[in-house]
Amino acid sequence: MAIFRVQKKASYVVLDKGFLNDISLSWRAKGLLAYMLSLPDDWSFCISDLATRSKCGRDTTASIIKELTKAGFIHKEQGRTNLGKFGKMELLVFETPQAAPFTENPITVNPSTEKPLTENPSLLINKLLNNNLLNKNNNDDESNSSVENFPKTQTAFQFYEQNGFGSLSSHVAYKIGNWIDDLSEELVIHAMKLAVENNVLRWNYVEKILHDWIHKKFQTIEEVEADRLRFKAQKQQLHSNLSSQKPRQEVVPEWFHHRQKDNIDTEAGQAIDFAAERQKILETFRGMTGSMR
Numbered sequence: 619m620a621i622f623r624v625q626k627k628a629s630y631v632v633l634d635k636g637f638l639n640d641i642s643l644s645w646r647a648k649g650l651l652a653y654m655l656s657l658p659d660d661w662s663f664c665i666s667d668l669a670t671r672s673k674c675g676r677d678t679t680a681s682i683i684k685e686l687t688k689a690g691f692i693h694k695e696q697g698r699t700n701l702g703k704f705g706k707m708e709l710l711v712f713e714t715p716q717a718a719p720f721t722e723n724p725i726t727v728n729p730s731t732e733k734p735l736t737e738n739p740s741l742l743i744n745k746l747l748n749n750n751l752l753n754k755n756n757n758d759d760e761s762n763s764s765v766e767n768f769p770k771t772q773t774a775f776q777f778y779e780q781n782g783f784g785s786l787s788s789h790v791a792y793k794i795g796n797w798i799d800d801l802s803e804e805l806v807i808h809a810m811k812l813a814v815e816n817n818v819l820r821w822n823y824v825e826k827i828l829h830d831w832i833h834k835k836f837q838t839i840e841e842v843e844a845d846r847l848r849f850k851a852q853k854q855q856l857h858s859n860l861s862s863q864k865p866r867q868e869v870v871p872e873w874f875h876h877r878q879k880d881n882i883d884t885e886a887g888q889a890i891d892f893a894a895e896r897q898k899i900l901e902t903f904r905g906m907t908g909s910m911r
Contacts, residue, residue, distance in 0.1 A: 631655070631656040633652060633655055633656075633713065634713050634714065636713075636714055637651055637652075637691060637713065637714070637715075638652070640689070642689060643685070643686075643689060644682075644685065646674075646682055647682050647685045647686055647689075650668070650679070650682050650683075650686070651686055651691055651692075651711070653671075654668075654711045655711060655713055662708070663708075663709040663711070664800055665679055665680050665683060665796060665799055665800045666800050666832045668683075676796070677793075677796070680792075680796040680799070683709070683799070689715055690712070690715030690716050690717060691711065691712050691713075691714075691715055691716075692709055692710065692711055692712070693709075693710040693712070693716065694707055694708070694709060694710075694799060695707070695708045695709075695710055707798055707799040707800075707802065707803075709799070772807070773803065774794050774798060774803050774806045774807050774810070775791060775794060777807050777810055777811075778790070778794065778810060778821075781810065781814050781819070782814070782819045783810070783813075783819050783820075783821060784819075790821050793821070793825070794806060797825075797828055800828075800832065801828065801831065801832070801836075801837070802837070804839060805828070805831065805836070805837075805838075805839065805842070806824075806828065808839050808842065809824045809827040809828050809831070810824050812827060813827070
C-alpha cells in the first residue's frame with residue numbers, strides 16, 4: 619500500500635505524533651483531539667458545536683471529551699462572573715497530557731530540607747486541616763473586602779434534588795455535567811427554575827429549554843430574559859391587534875336575492891298550473907258521467 623499526500627501550502631497543521639501513538643486512546647478520541655488542535659489557539663470550544671461538525675451526537679461527543687479529560691489531554695476550567703456566579707465552563711486542550719490541576723506558571727521552588735516533623739500523624743493531620751481552614755477563611759475575608767458578600771451558590775445537582783425533580787440518577791447527573799460544560803451552571807439552574815415555575819418537573823423538559831438556548835446561541839441569563847420579554851411583547855401585540863379588529867360582516871350578493879324571487883315565482887306558477895289541471899280533470903269527469911246517462 620502507499621500514501622498519497624498533497625503539497626502543503628496554507629491549509630495544513632503541524633502536530634506532535636505522541637497522542638496518535640497513544641494506545642490508551644480510542645480512534646475517535648485521537649480524531650477529535652487532532653481536529654481540536656487544528657483550530658486557532660483562542661478557539662472557544664462547545665460540545666454542541668463540536669457535535670454539529672460531525673456525525674456524532676451530543677452524548678457521544680461528550681463521552682469522547684470525558685475520555686480525553688481522563689487521559690489529561692483536556693482540562694475543564696469553571697469560570698466565574700464578577701458577581702461570583704458560575705460562568706461558562708472552558709475546555710483547555712493540550713497536545714501532550716497534563717496532570718491536573720494545570721497551571722501556566724508551575725512552582726519550581728527547591729524542596730525544603732528542614733528536619734521532618736515527628737509528631738503523632740493524626741495530630742499533625744488535624745493541625746494541618748485547621749491551618750488550611752484558617753488560611754482559607756482569611757483569604758475569603760480578604761477577597762470579599764472589596765466585593766459585596768453574596769449567599770453561597772447552589773449547585774445544579776443540589777437544585778435538581780431539592781426542587782422536586784426526584785432522586786439524582788447517575789445518567790441525569792452525567793447529562794447535567796455535560797450541559798454545564800456546554801453552557802454554564804448558572805444557565806442550567808435557570809432552566810430548571812423555569813421548569814419549576816411551569817410545574818413541569820421533568821429533566822427532558824429542561825433539556826428542551828437548553829437545546830433552544832443553544833440554537834439561539836444564548837450565553838447569559840440576561841440574553842434569555844430579554845428573549846422572553848420580546849416574545850411576551852409580540853404575543854401581547856398580536857392579541858391587541860386581533861381584539862381591535864371590527865367584527866366580520868357577511869355580505870349577501872345581489873344575485874342571491876334574485877334567485878330567491880325566481881324560485882318563488884316558479885313555485886307560484888307551478889301552483890296555478892296544478893289548479894288548471896284539476897279543473898280540466900273535473901270537466902272531463904262531468905262529461906263522461908253525462909254521456910253515461
